[in-house]
Amino acid sequence: MNLSSFALVRFLPVETDFGFIRMRVGAFILSLVMVIGSVAAFFTMGLNLGIDFRGGTAIEISTQGPADIALIREVVTQAVPGDVQVQGFGNENEVLIRVGEADPETINALEGFSGLDSAQAQQAVQQLVRSALVEAVPGVSFERMEVISPQVSDELRVAGATAVLVSLFLMLIYIWLRFEWQYSVGAVLALAHDVIITIGFFSVTQLQFNLPTIAAILTIVGYSMNDTVVVYDRIREMFRKYKSLPTPQVLDMAINATLSRTILTSGTTLVALVAMAAMGGPALEGFALALIWGVVIGTYSSIFVAAPLLTVTGVRRDSGDRES
């Protein structure tokens, strides 16, 4: 069998020669705009925090036949004081109800309750919502219920922020050990850029920001780092090989040499993630969307941010021989 005719498609030209470094000013401006926009969105629009980080109650119900969201909203608003959100979720007979953190004083003022602390007040809200729904919506079934006390949501917020910062710090250390500090500064700046823009994405889209979102951000950190390391590894190698060429030209050569790999890997990761977003159901949709966004941003940043940043951090040409 002649196997040499097997390669069906050439996605990319065999050798590319783009001047990425020449575009760096434009890229830096674009990145700066996105970062500033994200920060601005964060402070003006805020994040649509899920109950993991906000405390409160989330109840997912399914009804027999299409759900009457307006009726459910009215029933729940009547049943409990506070911030009530009711939205369709997945199919037309699935509804997600969220009730913000309940103030124990308002709950204690209701008939039949007294002396509850803040954690018990959240439980009481859940009971009230459930019994109101059982009465008003015949055949309702409770698919998922989450009650998070303010105490735990505070802790989760701190743990989530710490996890992101700790992982950035560890990346900084690792790249410093394996490369040089100039690389590690470039890589971590690029990562911070990715994290900020991803948070901006959540702010602008108002997708729910919850515990799995932190997992998504950390994965984006890992993925973007992965991309950046591949480019940096090639840059270091090229620096050793072409000692007399100017830095920008070597950077361009390295980015071009890894370009088809960068695009192919992003491609396979993206097709898997699109499958997840399309098939994984509402619970995984937000998670998958965050990852898709992150992969795109991470790929962009390793080409247009991390590598060109080396011209700014001023990498030493004679260094980087540590590894060989």
Place this chain on the structure above:
Amino acid sequence: MLYFARWKIALILGTILIGVLFLLPNFVSESTRYGPDGRPQGVWSVLPSDTLNLGLDLRGGSHIVFQVDMDEVRADRLVRLADDVRTTLRNQPAILTAAPAVVEGRVVVRLSRPEDMEAALRRLQAINEPVSNTLGQPSLDRTLSIQADPDGRTIRVAITEAALEDIQRRTVTQSVEVIRRRIDSTGTTEPTIVRQGDDRVLVQVPGESDPERIITLVGTTARMTFHMVEANVDPGPDGQGRMPPGIMALPTEYPEEPFLAVQRRALVTGEQLVRAGQGFNESGQPSVNFTFNTSGARAFGDATAANVGRRFAIVLDDVIISAPRIRSPILGGSGMIDGGFTVQSATDLANMLNAGALPARLTPVEQRTVSAGLGQDSIERGQTAIIIGFSLVIVFMLLAYGFFGVASTIALIINICLLMGGLSGLQATLTLPGIAGIVLTIGMAVDANVLIFERIREEYRSGRTIANAIENGYQHALSAILDANVTTFIAAAVLYMMGAGPVRGFAVTLGIGILTSVFTAFVVSRFLLAGWLRYAKPKTLPM
């Protein structure tokens, strides 16, 4: 790089075989694997027999974290300490003091005569016991810190940090035991009850979709005591009436008389119960029957004999659940509580009494419940996402690399087997985010192969022979592959350490996925290509 010694071949094939063996149980029904005695039977007693350990979000169930109320325990401890201080100082010959009081977390006692200071300190030192450490042996730390004020008359006694930690540790450990007994008594299968952090207990109950019952079961302290009712004292309509010494007003469970005045001293306590069960009273209402131990039976018999015609109160967690009149002495050491129970609530109370009282109040601070139906739905959607993601990636690789794509496809299939086998073998919990981790791993796993293949193309273009190009491709891609995967692994590790519950499941699959991807992409695909080179002896590079 392309030569494999025999032992390496054996190692590679062995690893794959072990992964497949751990994966195998997932395709065989439970009744085939396990005999009626619940033990693996036939070949399964030799082979691994555990399937994937599904998280509660996939199999349905309740995950509830309870906070142990240590403030109450500490306050209780201080009151008892004040009592101990008083008894110790009042022992003959008595040292005269004002009544010891609890002030700002310490017991403060003021001596009537300053010259007693030395004797008082000596006596208090005698009750200052060493803190038992984790091994149950006495440590150097003491339970109390005893300080004399410069005024020469006041002594301040505090519980030391070490003693408080010890109290906390014991309280949480005891709580875990009591909760386990209570939940076991409901016949729930496979509950998980573990300490979480310093002062929390995690309860996971698969299948149960009504978290309220667990919360009641765990959140009830179930400290039961029996007290004589003081019919002559009026507790007032709101329980705020002035009580004579030794008498307290307690709320009741029935609206006709919202409060009753009872003696502070308990006749009998729940610790003196030996057995409780659900039964029915004369009118057919569900009730709780109980039996006292010998000392409890004697105390209860004496008290009822001396108080025929009066009422006694059965108090559960500071609420009177029943206050029957004593018609005749109750000498048999057994009795019955009627209190408007349902069969379920009577059974639960009996179980709680049998399991013993909790040493502290427990409040649910985090509760996540998923119905079995939604869990099943998630599994199905997850499977679809995995299969579609997998197929798309394979198509992508075949289109991009042709024949080499076949090698990476085989590597990817082995990768998934190893990942699933690893999860089964380690009994790591697979959650819905964990499934997302698998899908993501599928997408990212081929990265190492892409890196290598691109490198091989490059080397081949620069004029090397096929064997040489493949050899160099693997060699040169190695450092990038390692660095890239270590960084992702770091992210997964951080997530594992910081994350809780379902997110942890994601970190686990991502972490294991990285290990198996590096192995399959770097070792397995190389092994396949080396074999191909040897037998096909290709003239040109087919990609």
